[in-house]
Amino acid sequence: DAGVTQSPTHLIKTRGQQVTLRCSPKSGHDTVSWYQQALGQGPQFIFQYYEEEERQRGNFPDRFSGHQFPNYSSELNVNALLLGDSALYLCASSQVGQRTEAFFGQGTRLTVV
């Protein structure tokens, strides 16, 4: 079991550009959540996808959007990048249910210059 995999591992973009990050959940998991972690901070919840729909959203602008595919993998898209979007982006997968454990990928380090 490969666990949660994210790609790419590192990315450098210029202000104003758009970026797409990808996540494949752990085998058997159907729910994907995305988090942003700035340096020295705890992760901040962006949104969660289940059954190809956004089920919950954190306090992030509409520049942040996502998608979930029938195979449960997910993408995070960020438009009009700002310097403040530089962070580690983490994907978590879990199985739907009230008391399940979340497993995280290694993250994508995004640097906006």
Added chain:
Amino acid sequence: KQEVTQIPAALSVPEGENLVLNCSFTDSAIYNLQWFRQDPGKGLTSLLLIQSSQREQTSGRLNASLDKSSGRSTLYIAASQPGDSATYLCAVDNAGNNRKLIWGLGTSLAVNP
């Protein structure tokens, strides 16, 4: 609004010591609490998951306890090793289904040989 606090923010100990990391939360209506480990610049590794109905969980040298009524959890690490050096984060699930984990800022642990 749920708030999670971790104390201490940083800890440096000699190898072999037993140590306790603390996590407190303001809203006791949680589904579960998870402890994670994060190495510098890396993703999150799940260590222990405690359901709201449980009092403690153990895995190897790690033991986590939960006192929902007082809004506290502790992570006990026995016989610490240099390889335990990392940041330890706790996260609570208020909404169920890992819809929106709320995180502390972490405790940065250094175990010195």
